Amino acid sequence: MITLSPLRWGKPYESLDFTDVVHFDTGEPIARVGNVGGGIVGRDMRQAHKARQALLEFSTDELIERCKQAAVLFESADLSVGDSQQSVDQFVHQQSASTGLPEHMCRSNMAKNSFVLSNIDQILDCLTRGLDLSFFSRGYGEEGRGVIVSYQSQTPVLGAVLPNNSPGVHTLWLPAIPLQVGLALKPGSQEPWTPYRMVSAFIEAGIPAAAFGLYPGGHDAGGAILTKTPRSMIFGSAQTVAQHEGNPRVQAHGPGFSKVLIGDDVVDDWENYLDLLVESVLSNSGRSCINCSGIWASRHTREIAAAIAEKIGPVDVLPPSDPNAQLAAFTVPAMATGTHAMVQQDLAESGVEDMTASFGEKLIERDHCAYLRPMVVHADSPDRQVASKEYMFPFVSVVKCPQDQMLRRIGSTLVGTVLTQDQQLIHAAGSSIDIDRVNIGPIPTNRLNWLQPHEGNLIDFLYRSRAYQVADMPVATNT
Amino acid sequence: MSTADGTVSEEVAQQASDAKSRLDEHTVKTVHWHFSEETGSPFWLEKKSELNFDPLKDVKCFDDLKKFPEFEDEWLRGGPVRRWVPKGHAGKPTYVFETGGTTGVPKSRVVVEDHWTDYELFSDTLPDQYFPKGSNWLMLGPSGPRRLRLAVEHLAQHRGGICFCIDLDPRWVVKLIKKGWMDHLEEYKKHCVDQAVTVLTAGHDVKCMFATPKLLESLGEALEEKGTSIPECGITGIFSGGTEFTPQWTKFCVEELLGGPPEEGGVYMTPTYGNTLMGLACSKPVTAADGYKISYYAPQPRAVTEVVTFDDYNQVVGYGETGRVKLYTLTDEFFVPGFMERDEGERESPFATYPWDGVSGVRPFHELAGATTVGVY
Numbered sequence: 001m002i003t004l005s006p007l008r009w010g011k012p013y014e015s016l017d018f019t020d021v022v023h024f025d026t027g028e029p030i031a032r033v034g035n036v037g038g039g040i041v042g043r044d045m046r047q048a049h050k051a052r053q054a055l056l057e058f059s060t061d062e063l064i065e066r067c068k069q070a071a072v073l074f075e076s077a078d079l080s081v082g083d084s085q086q087s088v089d090q091f092v093h094q095q096s097a098s099t100g101l102p103e104h105m106c107r108s109n110m111a112k113n114s115f116v117l118s119n120i121d122q123i124l125d126c127l128t129r130g131l132d133l134s135f136f137s138r139g140y141g142e143e144g145r146g147v148i149v150s151y152q153s154q155t156p157v158l159g160a161v162l163p164n165n166s167p168g169v170h171t172l173w174l175p176a177i178p179l180q181v182g183l184a185l186k187p188g189s190q191e192p193w194t195p196y197r198m199v200s201a202f203i204e205a206g207i208p209a210a211a212f213g214l215y216p217g218g219h220d221a222g223g224a225i226l227t228k229t230p231r232s233m234i235f236g237s238a239q240t241v242a243q244h245e246g247n248p249r250v251q252a253h254g255p256g257f258s259k260v261l262i263g264d265d266v267v268d269d270w271e272n273y274l275d276l277l278v279e280s281v282l283s284n285s286g287r288s289c290i291n292c293s294g295i296w297a298s299r300h301t302r303e304i305a306a307a308i309a310e311k312i313g314p315v316d317v318l319p320p321s322d323p324n325a326q327l328a329a330f331t332v333p334a335m336a337t338g339t340h341a342m343v344q345q346d347l348a349e350s351g352v353e354d355m356t357a358s359f360g361e362k363l364i365e366r367d368h369c370a371y372l373r374p375m376v377v378h379a380d381s382p383d384r385q386v387a388s389k390e391y392m393f394p395f396v397s398v399v400k401c402p403q404d405q406m407l408r409r410i411g412s413t414l415v416g417t418v419l420t421q422d423q424q425l426i427h428a429a430g431s432s433i434d435i436d437r438v439n440i441g442p443i444p445t446n447r448l449n450w451l452q453p454h455e456g457n458l459i460d461f462l463y464r465s466r467a468y469q470v471a472d473m474p475v476a477t478n479t
Numbered sequence: 480m481s482t483a484d485g486t487v488s489e490e491v492a493q494q495a496s497d498a499k500s501r502l503d504e505h506t507v508k509t510v511h512w513h514f515s516e517e518t519g520s521p522f523w524l525e526k527k528s529e530l531n532f533d534p535l536k537d538v539k540c541f542d543d544l545k546k547f548p549e550f551e552d553e554w555l556r557g558g559p560v561r562r563w564v565p566k567g568h569a570g571k572p573t574y575v576f577e578t579g580g581t582t583g584v585p586k587s588r589v590v591v592e593d594h595w596t597d598y599e600l601f602s603d604t605l606p607d608q609y610f611p612k613g614s615n616w617l618m619l620g621p622s623g624p625r626r627l628r629l630a631v632e633h634l635a636q637h638r639g640g641i642c643f644c645i646d647l648d649p650r651w652v653v654k655l656i657k658k659g660w661m662d663h664l665e666e667y668k669k670h671c672v673d674q675a676v677t678v679l680t681a682g683h684d685v686k687c688m689f690a691t692p693k694l695l696e697s698l699g700e701a702l703e704e705k706g707t708s709i710p711e712c713g714i715t716g717i718f719s720g721g722t723e724f725t726p727q728w729t730k731f732c733v734e735e736l737l738g739g740p741p742e743e744g745g746v747y748m749t750p751t752y753g754n755t756l757m758g759l760a761c762s763k764p765v766t767a768a769d770g771y772k773i774s775y776y777a778p779q780p781r782a783v784t785e786v787v788t789f790d791d792y793n794q795v796v797g798y799g800e801t802g803r804v805k806l807y808t809l810t811d812e813f814f815v816p817g818f819m820e821r822d823e824g825e826r827e828s829p830f831a832t833y834p835w836d837g838v839s840g841v842r843p844f845h846e847l848a849g850a851t852t853v854g855v856y
Contacts, residue, residue, distance in 0.1 A: 016771060017727035039696040039731050046703070227665055243659045 002094070004082040004192050005034045006216060007199065008044050009051055009182075010209025019216070021190060024100040024331040027368040031082070031094065033192055035217040038224030041184070044213055045157070045228035051182025052156035054208040060133035063178040064121045069205035070198070071117035075110060079200040086197060095193040096320045099165050100329030100369055103321050105284055109167040113194065116171040116450055120178055126451040127175070127459050136179055140468040150468030151459070157182035157213070158462060159225040159232030162195060164188035165331070165392075168288060169235055169253065170198065172454065177207060181462050184213040184229055186222045190331055226250055231461055251461055255390045256289025256414030258445040261429070262297040262304075263420025264403045270297070270304050273419055273442060277304070277396075278311045280417070280445040282374065285328035286394035290415050292445045293390040295398045296382075296406050305355040305378040305398035312374040312394055313359030327393070329369040336363060336370035339391050343375065346386040353378045355398075382409040407432045414455065415445040487828055494834035498779060502835070503540040505780035506809060510538045513814040518567030522554070523814060525562075541783070544807065545793045547816035555586035555756075563589045568812060577624035578755040585624065588755050593812045594626045597758040598634040600778050601751070604761045605638075609747035610716035613639040614686035617714075619675045619694050622646045626755055631689045643685060645674045647694065672697045676705065679712040687716040692723050692732075699736035710738050710746050720751040725842070726771035733767070740767065750775070752841060756815060757782045757806045763830065763837065775841065776833035783807040785817075786826035786838050789846075792819060795836075796826050803844055821847050 006013040015034030022029050055063065073079060078087050086094075092110065096103045116123065124133060131149070135141035140150035158176040162185060163169060176183055187195045199212045215221045226232050226249075233251040234240060241254035260280060262270060280292035295304060318325040330336035340363040347354050355376045356362075364371040374394035379387045382401045388411055389397065401409060407428050410416070416435035419442060420426060426440050436455060439445070448454065487495065513523045514534045527534065532546050555563075560575055568591050576594075577585040616635035622628030628644050635642035647667075655664040675698050679685055690698060695717065699709050709717075717737075729750070738744030752775040753759040760775040760782070777784040786802040788794045796802035804822045808815035823844045827837035 015727055016730055017725060035727065037696075037728055037731065039700070039728070040735070042696075042700055043735060223661065227661070239659070243661070 001029060001032055002082045002084045002086070003032045003034070004187075004196055004214075004216065006036045006040070007209075007212055007214040008040070009047060009213055010203070010211070013040070019189065021098045021192065022368075023097045024190075024329050024369045025097075025366060030097050031192070033187075033189070033216045036215050036221055037217060038220040041213075041215050041217075041221050041224035042228050044215075045184065045224070048156040048182060048184070048229065051184075051211045051213070052153070052180060054210040055177065055180040055182060056137060057208070058180075060137060060178055060180065063180065063207065064124070064133075066202070066205040066207050067117050067120045067174075067178050070201040070207065071114045071120075073204050074117065074198055074201035075114035077201070077204070079197060079204060081193075081196050081200050086200075091193055091197055095167060095191065098190045098193070098331070099167065100331045101165070101167065101285065101287075101320070102318070102325035102328065104323050104325065105328070106167060109194075109284075112168055113170050113174065113198065116174055119450065120175060123450050124175060124178060127453055127457055133178070136463060148468050148470060150466050151463040152466050153181065154462060154464050155181065155230035157184045157229055159184045159186075159229030161186045161222040161225055161232070161234040161236075162188045162191070163235035164190040165328075166235065166287060167191055167194050168284065170194045171450070172233065172253070172458070174198070175458055176462065177202060177211065179459070179462060182211040182213070184215065184225055184232075186215050186217065186225050189216070192216060251456060253289065253455060255293075256291070257294065257388070257390050257412050258290050258292050258415035258417075259294040259296060259410055259413050260292050260417045260419065260445065261406055261410070261425075262295070263418065263422045263425050264298055265422045266419050267297045267300055270300050271307070274304075274307055274311070276417075276442050276444050277308055281308065281376075281396045282312050282315070282326060282394045283444070283446045285326060286374070287328055287392050288446060290446045290448060291394070292415075292417075293396055294387060294410070295396060296401050296410060297398070298400070298402050301380075301398045301400040302353075302355075302378050305353075305376050308396065308398070309355040309359070309376040312376065313356040315374050315394070317364055317371045317373070327371050327373065329366075329371055330392070331369055333365060333368070333370040335392070336372050337365070339372060339393070342389075343391065343395070346384075346389060347377065349384055349386070351380040352384050352386050352397075407434070410434055415439065415448075417441075417443055417445050487830070491829055491831055491834055494831065495829040498829070498834045499541070502780040502783065506541045506544060507538060509809040509811065509814060510534050510544075512567060512811050513565060516566075518565055518811075520565045520814075521562040544816040549792065550815050550818040552586055552756075552818065555588065556584040560587055560589060563813070564591075565812065574626070574629070575624075576626035576755045586755075588813060590626065591812050593758065593810050594630040595633050595637075596810075597778065597781070598630045599637050600781075601759050601761060602634055602637055605716065605718075605749070606747060608715075609741060610638065610687045615640045615684050616642040617675060617678055617685045617688040617690075618642050618644045619671065619688060619690040619698065620645075620647055621649045621691075623648060625649075627689070630759075635687070638687075640687070643678045643683065645671055645678070647671045647691075668694070668697055669701075672701045676701050679714070680705075680707070684713070686713055688714055689718055692719050692721055692728055695719055695732065696728075696736070699732075708738070709736060710744055715746055717746060717748040718751055719748065720753065724750045724752075724773065726765075726773060729765055729771040729773065730767070733765075733771070752838075753782075754806075754820075756813070756818060757784075757808050758810075760784060760837075761833070763827075763832070772839055773841070774827045774837045774839040776827075776835065776837040777806075779833075779835045781808070781810050783809065783835075784838050785836065786824060789823075792817070798826050798828050801825050801840075804838055804841065820844075 017035045018032045020029035021031040092106045095106045143149045160173045185195045203209045235253045241252040244250040244252040315326045362373045372393040377397045379399045386397045387399045413435045415437045417439040418429045513519045571591050574590045577587045579585045618631040632642040737746040741747040750762045760777045763774040785805040787805045804820040806818045824838040824841040827839045
């Protein structure tokens with residue numbers, strides 16, 4: 001069994017407190033993870049400047065090249081992970097075994113992380129709008145129009161309290177390294193795999209180990225990362241997001257409530273977009289914040305819901321190694337039963353209809369885990385409670401709503417795909433502050449262009465644009 | 480000497496046998512005190528009529544306490560509080576100490592002098608080299624309705640010192656956590672620690688202290704941010720307690736906050752385990768060589784800990800095996816014939832210093848762990 005030890009600025013730490021990572025279906029331990037408490041995190045964060053210092057020894061161009069090598073290593077090499085050598089297949093198998101995600105989805109998340117690192121130069125070029133990256137090292141530079149611009153680093157390290165079950169989110173912290181900002185990560189208790197393997201790939205590619213801290217542990221360790229690093233991100237529930245709202249030091253990522261809005265000008269041709277809708281709902285087992293949880297249109301909503309139900313309603317549980325598996329397990333069965341109970345409550349409201357009712361039982365309970373099979377519900381009005389719900393399985397509500405009310409009623413929407421050629425609607429969607437990422441045209445909500453910022457620009461989070469004025473000093477008079 | 484499988488030397492076996500005899504004798508005496516009309520408390524005298532045995536006749540040894548029904552901590556919630564005062568102590572000044580109480584009615588226990596006795600016995604276990612007689616103390620932890628402040632202050636006075644006290648209200652801390660007001664929590668912790676830093680840097684010759692693990696950690700951090708440390712402030716002896724006092728936390732504390740083991744860093748830290756109901760269990764000396772293992776031993780015969788099976792609370796587990804912690808309090812002020820603590824751990828063998836069973840690896844009982852807020856202060 002693999003043992004994963006905490007990493008304290010590149011040095012493995014021998015913890016006396018271990019937690020087992022277990023197989024979601026059998027309950028068998030598959031890894032032993034050494035934990036640390038908040039005291040160790042706090043102590044290390046007082047040395048965080050050394051992590052940035054180690055990265056500043058390299059130019060951003062050198063770091064970008066090493067990131068590209070790390071991408072290749074992450075996706076294809078045998079790497080030292082914890083006390084073992086880990087092949088790609090072992091990584092995929094271990095990640096699937098602890099998170100309940102089908103193996104092909106693990107591979108796809110792995111490819112996504114690798115893609116971001118491989119294209120990190122273009123991504124940074126876009127996120128900085130073409131700024132010379134040496135400005136970030138030096139703190140300022142001349143823009144080319146005789147104007148000095150300054151970006152001041154706000155933190156020596158980026159802290160991150162990572163999720164248990166979403167291996168796709170790691171793309172968000174990867175760009176910190178070429179931006180010469182160290183990483184202090186608390187791996188998710190069921191998904192330590194990506195941060196450990198990624199850090200191993202970085203180090204193997206020549207990024208200084210002193211830039212990395214891995215702090216597995218409980219709430220205490222996570223809390224210390226959030227309070228002791230000047231900039232950190234956390235992944236969690238709506239409650240987590242609300243808790244950190246307005247805190248400029250913490251970027252909280254939670255449910256996305258991503259949606260597809262269908263304009264009146266194209267809704268009669270809704271069948272043309274059926275595949276887009278199905279992919280947006282079903283991909284990655286509906287677990288991501290970028291999965292579509294609401295489809296809004298003024299008419300044909302019942303037909304749209306029925307057609308999607310016809311496609312995803314029959315999806316059933318398959319073994320995680322099956323390339324056709326579409327459903328991830330809930331590794332904590334109570335989460336599935338709790339979610340199922342909440343959905344039943346949604347369905348009890350008048351005007352809400354389960355369009356997948358004829359496709360059999362939705363809650364599948366096993367000894368150590370549970371599954372929820374896909375559900376499509378129809379809501380005859382945005383007033384129905386279900387219109388604003390998002391769950392961690394393929395679940396979508398198709399909401400009947402007049403077009404002129406849509407943007408007022410949708411609420412917070414991480415990805416909003418707007419299917420229309422109506423310029424007025426396009427303009428209004430572009431102006432809506434409820435929509436974070438706006439897709440105009442047939443783009444599934446789950447397909448992100450990494451050359452665009454995601455939930456805020458990481459550059460703005462880690463660096464602050466400020467004034468930097470320079471004048472020549474008078475030449476001293478020789479006496 | 481004892482070994483992991485529970486086998487002990489002949490000498491320790493004899494000591495354990497003697498200790499068991501003393502416990503049996505003490506048990507009978509205590510039961511007679513609490514169930515005699517002249518000396519017993521109204522609570523137990525009333526409870527006696529509900530029992531299907533006569534405690535005055537049928538309790539002949541410690542194991543006979545298993546005839547009592549499980550002690551329900553609900554009995555301790557609400558009044559009248561005086562029903563717990565044994566008639567034998569009528570008229571004496573009496574304290575009431577509370578535990579829990581973040582919401583609802585807290586559990587309360589009356590005390591006359593038990594807290595002094597418990598801490599005087601504990602004092603005998605402290606090495607004078609690191610807890611010098613006559614030196615001053617700092618008590619950094621919960622006071623208010625808890626007994627800890629008065630007990631630690633008495634310990635300091637008993638050893639000839641004066642105790643500085645800084646209060647922390649754990650009920651407010653639990654509320655802050657439940658409300659998710661983590662900024663307030665940090666500020667409150669800082670408020671407490673700042674006061675401790677002020678005391679320690681004000682020339683009061685404080686050498687010994689009690690602190691909860693969390694506060695000790697924060698204190699160490701705050702001092703280091705000021706360019707000093709716990710050892711540099713003159714602290715040489717610390718006692719602390721709680722389920723968050725784990726081997727890993729001890730390792731961190733000894734190796735990183737205290738500058739190494741006592742002989743290197745100059746600071747001796749000892750864990751304790753207990754609560755308002757039972758008193759104070761001491762620890763076997765904790766060393767790196769032993770993996771910072773923490774084993775607690777109750778102050779027998781005044782209190783007893785057992786590690787019992789999860790499905791039968793009258794059945795003790797084998798040595799080294801895991802079970803739930805069961806506490807007994809057998810003083811002439813308070814009688815608890817077996818209370819199921821909210822913790823679990825492994826049963827430890829007797830050894831020369833404490834020739835009776837101990838418990839190690841104490842942690843929240845797995846069936847209640849999710850509902851318990853631990854390590855909050």
